[in-house]
C-alpha cells in the first residue's frame with residue numbers, strides 16, 4: 001500500500017489519462033493536416049505527471065520538448081494548451097509560442113528549443129528562489145540525449161555549489177532522435193554522473209507513477225529544506241516516434257519487438273490495475289475519469305478551432321516586460 005493519499009493518486013491517474021487523450025487528439029489533428037509539432041508523451045506519462053503532482057502551485061517547472069505532461073500536470077487547461085499549439089490567440093503565449101509553451105502564472109518557465117540550454121536557467125531560477133528567501137522549488141526535465149550536452153555540466157555544478165532548490169529529472173527513453181543512447185552515452189546509468197557534482201541521485205522505474213511520485217516528493221522535500229539539488233533518472237521509453245514525422249518508424253532505428261515489450265509496461269494501464277488491486281478505485285470510477293477526459297478534449301478541440309489567430313497588432317504585444 002503506497003503512502004500516498006487517495007486524492008493524490010486519483011489526481012495522478014486522472015492527469016495521466018487526460019494527457020493520453022490529449023496526445024491522441026493531437027495525433028488526429030496532425031493526421032487531418034493541422035500543423036502541430038508533436039513530441040508525443042505516449043509511454044512517458046507517469047514521471048511527468050507524478051512529478052508535477054508533488055509540487056505546490058507556487059513551485060516552478062523548467063520543461064523540455066518531450067510531450068506536455070509537465071503542462072497538464074502543472075494545471076494548464078487543455079483548451080489553452082491546444083490553442084497555443086495551433087497558434088491561436090487564446091493560447092498561453094497568445095499563439096506566438098506554438099510548441100514553446102510558457103505560462104508565468106503557472107510558473108512554467110518556457111520550453112526551450114535548444115537541448116539542455118534550460119539546465120543553467122533552472123539553476124538560475126533556483127538561485128533566485130534562494131536570494132528571495134522563498135520556499136519554492138524548481139523541477140527541471142530533460143532527456144537522455146540532452147544529458148550529453150555541455151550545459152548540463154555547468155548547470156548541475158552551479159546548482160550544487162549554490163545548493164539551489166532544483167530537482168533534475170532525466171527521462172531516459174533510450175533514444176535521442178534515431179540514435180540509441182548506448183552509442184552516445186558513456187555510462188549505463190546517467191544518474192551516476194550526479195556524483196561528480198556532489199548531487200545525490202535516484203534511479204526510478206519511469207513507468208511506475210507511484211515510485212515516481214515518492215522519489216520526486218523526497219527530492220522536493222530535500223530542496224525545500226535547503227539541502228540542494230537531487231538528480232533523478234527515470235528509465236522509460238517513448239512508444240511513438242520522435243515527432244509525428246516518424247510516427248513509429250518500426251524496423252528502422254528500433255525493432256518492433258522492443259516497442260511491443262515496452263507497450264506491455266504501459267504506465268496508464270499499470271496504474272489503473274494497481275489502483276484496482278489495492279481497492280483504491282473501481283473499474284467504473286476509473287472509466288468515468290476516462291469519459292470525462294474525452295469530453296474535456298472534445299471541448300478543447302472546439303475551443304481551439306473556433307479561436308482566432310493573433311492579429312497583426314498582437315505581434316508586438318508582450319515583446320518587452322515591465323522592469
Ligand SMILES: Cc1ncc(C[n+]2csc(CCOP(=O)(O)OP(=O)(O)O)c2C)c(N)n1
Nearest residue numbers: 066113114115143144145146173175176177
Ligand atoms: C543543441 C541541440 N542539438 C540538437 C537539437 C535537435 N534535437 C531536438 S530533440 C533532439 C533529441 C533529444 O533527445 P533526448 O534528450 O533524449 O529527448 P527525447 O526526444 O528522447 O525525449 C535533438 C537532437 C536541438 N534542439 N538542440
Ligand SMILES: [Mg+2]
Nearest residue numbers: 143144175176
Ligand atoms: Mg531520449
